[in-house]
Amino acid sequence: MPNYFVRKLKLNRTEQLDSLARAAGELYSRTLVSFWRTVRKKRVWLSGYTMERWHTSPSLHAHSSDAITQCFYSSLKSWRVRRKTDPNSKPPKRRRWYFKVTWKSTAIKLKDGKLRLSNGKDNQPLIIEWHWQKPKIVELGWNRASQCYEIRACYATEPVKNSLIKEVKIAATDLGEIHPMVIADGVNTDIFNGRYLRSVRRYQNKLKAQLSKLIDKKKKGSKQRKRLIKSKQKQLAKINNQIKDIEHKLTSRAVSMLKLRGIQTLVIGDVRNIRDGLNYGKKVNQKLHQWNFGSIREKLEYKCAKVGIKTVLISEEYTSQECLNCRQRNKPKNRNYRCSCSFEFHRDGVGANNIRAKYLGEVPVVGLMARPSGIRWQPHIQCNLTDNCLLGNPLDSIDGE
Ligand SMILES: [Zn+2]
Known part of the structure; x- marks a missing residue:
């Protein structure tokens, strides 16, 4: 036998x-x-x-x-x-x-x-x-x-590791508003903390409003007004550069992590339909429009291409709602996803894992998945690649709030 x-x-x-x-x-x-x-x-x-x-x-x-x-x-x-x-x-x-x-x-x-x-x-x-x-x-x-x-x-026997039929390692990412990136590779789920990025954006909005108010007070065509407009542009450009810098560091870190883990394909959940024709009210609209998934996506794409990782865009419809275990759809109420089948996971981790499953056309094996780990932003994040990237490091503060 x-x-x-x-x-x-x-x-x-x-x-x-x-x-x-x-x-x-x-x-x-x-x-x-x-x-x-x-x-x-x-x-x-x-x-x-x-x-x-x-x-x-x-x-x-x-x-x-x-x-x-x-x-x-x-x-x-x-x-x-x-x-x-x-x-x-x-x-x-x-x-x-x-x-x-x-x-x-x-x-x-x-x-x-x-x-x-x-x-x-x-x-x-x-x-x-x-x-x-x-x-x-x-x-x-x-x-x-x-x-x-x-x-x-x-x-007949255990499949031999054949160099021609290499196992393709696939990871998926969910680009979100609270967490700029959540990456899942079937075992690990890494949540990039977006708190700092959000605070910079919040400051940018505040500054914009303050400066516009000052400018409005000045007479049209006056010298003072012109000077203020110039200053506004300069100050906002500076913050824009800061935001770009954060995005670069976050995406570089993500791509080197993927490379280190031997990932060959990165599936990106496409959120573009969110912006089209939907009105969530003034405040949420502002957040959604500033949620720069476009620029993060672009950076991810070209950085992946540079190290030879293929990127694929797929629609992320329903991926944040479906239970990873029983496929039932639930609307998560807080940062934790909970299903009646007793499955529980970090809300944003569900999205990334579902995007991966959707691309593969299979139901994820929940038993294989590790607890999500958080990656906190710090100025030297892109060069701070340690063993954590391979093992996953459960940090206490995964949540943005
Ligand atoms: Zn369930």
């Missing part, structure tokens, strides 16, 4: 997965009913081979259909063995609405980081983002604990 190695991957429920599981359930039930009907009427036990010829499903690959018949026969066989010692044991007679789908190696293809599971000539294949070697057998089943589908990919 060879050693088996199984790689599991959770998948969100989709119409395609539902219809595959239903087709499998239908075929299983059909096989089961025909088998027992023949036993009852003709007193004959049909062989598995005959059954495979007799019943197939038009929505599944021929070998996937065979696998379902084989499943029925193996449970029949195990009942016959069990029966010898336990007279009360029951044969498989229950029909199934849904059943697991199995793809054998003939139906599995791996190309360009995508696993293509064939469902027969006339049907859409199932395509899954795949960063590992090609498996021998793939199974699609229902994960009852997480209430989602699960892919189980079986390898």
Whole structure:
């Protein structure tokens, strides 16, 4: 008996997965009913081979259909063995609405980081983002604990680290108003503290208002007014430079952290639709417009490109609301995200982890995730790269407020 190695991957429920599981359930039930009907009427036990010829499903690959018949026969066989010692044991007679789908190696293809599971000539294949070697057998089943589908990919032996099929490390970032960046790589969640950046912006607003008030008091065209306008521009430019400096240091720090961890792709949650056509009221609008995700995004993009990290933009719709564990949508009320399934996490960490999951098309494995760590701003932040970047350093003050 060879050693088996199984790689599991959770998948969100989709119409395609539902219809595959239903087709499998239908075929299983059909096989089961025909088998027992023949036993009852003709007193004959049909062989598995005959059954495979007799019943197939038009929505599944021929070998996937065979696998379902084989499943029925193996449970029949195990009942016959069990029966010898336990007279009360029951044969498989229950029909199934849904059943697991199995793809054998003939139906599995791996190309360009995508696993293509064939469902027969006339049907859409199932395509899954795949960063590992090609498996021998793939199974699609229902994960009852997480209430989602699960892919189980079986390898004959533990997949060898192949230099050609390197595991692609992917991180995602959520650019936010309170925390300028939250980065998640599947295990670590790093929250960049934005308190200092916000205080500088607050000061900029205050100064702008004060100076405008002074200017308004002067007569139009007067020398004093002109002098004040010049001074206003100079003072604001200085603060703008300070803000730029902070953003540069934050993004440099983030990119060197990613590089150190061997991240190859950074997924950036795209918030651009937030600004368009939405009115949140004067105060929130001011905050949103100053929330310089555009400039932080640009800096991240070109700095990543410089060190060879690919960046991808995806929409961040609903990513801050969906529970990482059970996919239920909740509106977080404070800095902590809490779900009825007892899952709890830092609110902004949920967003980044969901963006990553959305890009990968999988449900995150909550059990793998470490507590989020905070990165506080300080003038020498970009050169202060220690082991913390690899291990994650849970600081007490992650929260901005
Ligand atoms: Zn939940």
